[in-house]
Amino acid sequence: MAAHRRLGTIAGIALLGLSVTACSSAGPVTSAEVLELAASTRTVDCPNSPVDPGGPPGGGIPVAKTVKPTSTRSSTVIVPDGPQIRCGATEVTMRQNIVYASPTVGGVRHDLKLDLQIPRTKGPKPLVVYLTGGGFLRANKTNNLAQRTYVAERGYAVASIEYRTTRTGSTYRDGVADVKSAIRYLRSQADALGIDTDQVAVWGQSAGAYLAAMTGATNGREQFEQGDHLDRSSDVQAVVDQFGTHDLARTADDFDAETRAVYMAPNSSINAYVFGPDSTRTVLTDRAANRAADPATYLSRSSAPFILLHGDNDHIISPSQSLIMLDALKAKRVKGTRYVIKGADHGDLPFLGDPEAGKKWSTQKVMGTITRFLDRELRY
Template sequence: MHRDLVYASPTAGGERRDLRLDLQVPQTKGPKPLVVYITGGGFITANKSGNLDQRTYVAEQGYAVASIEYRTTSTGSTYRDGVVDVKSAIRYLRAHADELGISTDKVAVWGQSAGGYLAAMTGATNGTDRFDQGDNLDRSSDVQAVVDQFGAHDLSKVADDFDPETKAAYMDPGSFINAYVFGPNSTRTVATDHAANRAANPATYLSRSSAAVILLHGDNDHIISPSQSLILLDALRAKRVEGTRYVVSGADHGDLAFLGDPEAGKKWTTQKVMGTITRFLDNKLRD
């Protein structure tokens, strides 16, 4: 384990802030294919220590797994900053691949919830430099595979499967969704600012250069509408980008122990779910 590697030092909240990553590398011969893990946190937090068991499982299958911090609404940052940060981490890891014992010819991004959204944005924007800022710009930030678990996509419809009160709360100008698109104290919303919503939607950037995607969503998700992954799947198919959607029966929004539901995470840590992820990684990252 390489801990607290500083991969970028962007501005957040008016101050420069070091962004760090933890990297697990199996102790076997040869460079390891790279998977960049992007944690969730409602666009408010980004704790790179999260989901260690799942990350370790993937590392034990022979992958180098980097878990990254990124800027969030807690420092007044927006989705643009988050995508910039993910791409900065990928370029950093490519620039230091030899010393870290990793192979970066093919890279996957794997995210959950807010991290799933950022993973989809990262893979969709292959081939464009719109979100490439900072150091190591001589290295590519393109990825070859995206694992998107219960992420949001079309933010104006993120609560469409829920009751009217919940939908109204998500579309309120002060909601975490609108804060991540427009920044703090904005009165704009993705429900009414269609151009801003399109700019924040991974589907907008899809092209033949975009990475292959697997989408995993629980049909009992109470935080991100399950239809979000179907919306992106339809967009992938329309652009002829490889995509597959898996619905996990009875599953809610990942590990919800922090909300008083210690059982919710179990459906996401089964051999069936984790095996689906690693088989996809094997197919896309290994020759």
Template sequence: MTMRNRLITTVTAACALAAALTACSAESGGTPARAASPTACPREAAPTAPPHGGGGGTAKGGAVPVAKTVKPTDTRTSTVVEATGPQIRCGRTGLSSHQDIVYAAPVTRGRKTELKLDLQVPEGAGAKPLVVYIPGGGFVLADRKANLAQRTYVAEQGYAVASITYRTSADGATYRDGVADVKSAVRFLRAHADQYGFDAAKVAVWGQSAGGYLAAMAGTTNGDRRFDIGDHLDRSSEVQAVVDEFGASDLARVADDFDAATRKTYNAPGSFINAYVFGPGSRRTVVGDPAARAASDPASHIDARTAPFILLQGDDDRIVSPSQSLILADALKAAGTDATRYVIKGAGHGDMAFLGDPDAGAPWSTRKVMDTITGFLDARLGGAR
């Protein structure tokens, strides 16, 4: 397969994956969003064009990097959550919405990219703690419009929630650029905290899938100035808490729990993982490069400044091996960092409805799971309400 075709394949796969993780409809202008009474936070329909990209399984109409099998995960040091009960509901709180805010304009391989964020801020007196949401997308897409329902729910609990775009391999970027972008967003938002009404001293990152990986990297590199590039360098990029939902950690082992065909696809030169580590066109692999493997692993960066974590992963995740969250949680605990791993029983990799199950994403939008996240934020950011 040519490099161009591989890129098209990966982009198509990530498009569907990002769409599958998207929730609700587009935000409504820049005015407060209200509802007469609480209403369910609906998920958007699953993508009609299935992803295409190798791996052990196939979706209806095309192949995706989805494993045929997944090993049972070790839960002895984790909290198992039965994701039952009511779904989240929106509309209890008025929110001010600010969209298309340019937070950075980095140059990648000679091309400038305007990076934007959308921001939701609860109405009411007092500066709100800030949560920076980092969307998934297979390291190829980063749709800041994604997952609106869950973002809105968190905002309605008393948090300013900023959803960001970051550079991906489609921009010719690597994970170093992605981490730098997250930190640029944190610095920008701190510089504009008074303008938008949030507390610059209380900042968390919350990511899903590829975004979970970048959130983990941001939280474990607190104080590492090598990733602070761009504007507002007089502001801190450190975060006070990390929410990592089904994110990768050791990129050489993302497919460890899967069947042999899926492992081969993930570890191949030019795979979506290797492209985001080494850049487009490289034939190097994380498995074959110990130095690159260590540099791209959040666990390698843990030190006394690392933020507290919660890690959430489904035990039926067939995109990122469930053992990925266990590896990182164990490393955090061994270093004395506060970390709790939650295993969501029966859950997959977010909303994978395009595989034929329209309720695949339901566990992740239950009150039980979302209140686990907001409870952690309340504890670590000093409370929002």
């Protein structure tokens, strides 16, 4: 996200004894201040995420020189103006580094962890599992703290998870299995954590959006179920898909020829995540493998409703990808809505020297579109 001051707030009576609290108190609070704050809630800038060293794109993730205009057919255009999101209306507790699965990769055990934010309000909370981007190369669960906190403050338990990537020689099958493992684990701990096990959404951005789409499309299918808690369901009730790819062979369709060639080269990050390391196969030439990796292949009446959001100026994932997925949803009669964010690039882009780019994604207008979708699918 664009830089924000890491400020704190207290809504009502101050919390004591919490190890980590999003939007927590910035300093000591006197009795008089407690009484004053109890009468009114203060909002502050949402907390910034720590910087991920060497973060995306990096590691061979190309950035297009040119982007074709995207169609807005069957879509709603959002002009991302107006105020930015604010935090502090609700106290949120964070539990960090919870191990949810320990798969073995190449004979080595990998503990996969999650961070869980839960608002301090009464009753079980609908669960939103957040999947960060990272070009299939990395999955830093500390990313995007501001937007995660904003969603949590609106009454959701938000779990940001690690998942396996090409860095461990893993493929998309492993990544999807990890997401489903996290959902099953959280359902198994629902009573202790205060989660509503009947109401679960996946929310992904970029590579995480691809895994979110695969997770929501494969409700009821067993081929991606691995690990523990197999007596629990991994089905989800909603998918938030932000600037994700779907038909991998067409990821760079909207870009210049040089960028398309880099994306489709053998052992690019996309091909490595489909075929594994050191393979010379590509999704462009192996159509069966591309179909197997496409969430549209698995859509059925059991699939979850989708919301798709994409910037029309995305230089990393072709904007037409979300329209391809919308058409697939309609063909299978799965509920889906596409929003085109006017002038927006690929999420938060300070690594491209544009610290202002992320602000289009953190407006109340855009984030409110997401939270209204979650409210509609998980609360009513």
